[in-house]
Amino acid sequence: MKKTLLLFIAWIMLSPSATSSQNQEPLKILALSKTEGYHHGVIPQSLVTLGEMGQKNKWEITATEDSMMLMSSILKNIDVVIFLHTTGNILGSPQQKALKDFVTNGGGLVTLHSGTITENDWPWFVEAVGAIFTGHPPTQEGTLIIEDRDHPATSHFPDSMWITTDEWYSFDRNPRKDVNVLISINEDSYDVGDNRWFDGAEQRMGDHPLVWTKTVGQGRVFQTALGHEHALYKDSLFLKHLEGAILWAGKRK
Secondary structure, X not given: OOOEEEEEXXXXXXXXXHHHOOOOOOOEXXXXXXXXXXXXXXXXXXXXXXXXXXXXXXXXXXXXXXXXXXXXXXXXXXXXXXXXXXXXXXXXXXXXXXXHHHHHOOOEEEEXXXXXXXXXXXXXXXXXXXXXXXXXXXXXXXXXXXXXXXXXXXXXXXXXXXXXXXXXXXXXXXXXXXXXXXEEEEHHHOOOOOOOOOOOOOOOOOOOEEEEEEEEOOEEEXXXXXXXXXXXXXXXHHHHHHHHHHHHHOOOO
């Protein structure tokens, strides 16, 4: 069953004086969690976390599994589209055109964890997101390198290294020359060569970005491969990372 849920419209409950003090309209977000491949078990938790984040920031969030929501008549009232653990070819041609127009005309796109497993047959999307997923070892601890500590999604990190546990994706290319890399991973800090689930995949990249940004037309694309593990949605460092990504994509920071 297709499901669409308006999670929070907290701004409606604000008094006029409180609203005017904001000096800007609340951020309007469409979060799509449709899958045509692997369905991540963390989707419900990430939706709850996004809802709590939206309530705190007075965002208006529409969460849906219905890709038909990506139409120009809806997107014209949206600031940021979040692909939340999406997988597979989930968009028809009209939805692809609407999303492309939305981003190139100034909208924000955030792909959480599995954007690189989404719409791999659509060249524009692959170019916008920056790479295609090839494989990952089992979940394990790894050492992340915070390369850009001035970005809203990374400025909160206390130093340039973050040791945490997640599912570490590898990609078919190194996107560095085309994007602004925020976070990469030290491949010597985990067993990058364990490709038991992706036979034949070359998971060692050497220089291994995981989080990056890109300007596409007038819009902003934020791609983070982080977010597979449930525990991250209770981790303040990850939550501030996600919050900063959304604010940046929505041109609020």
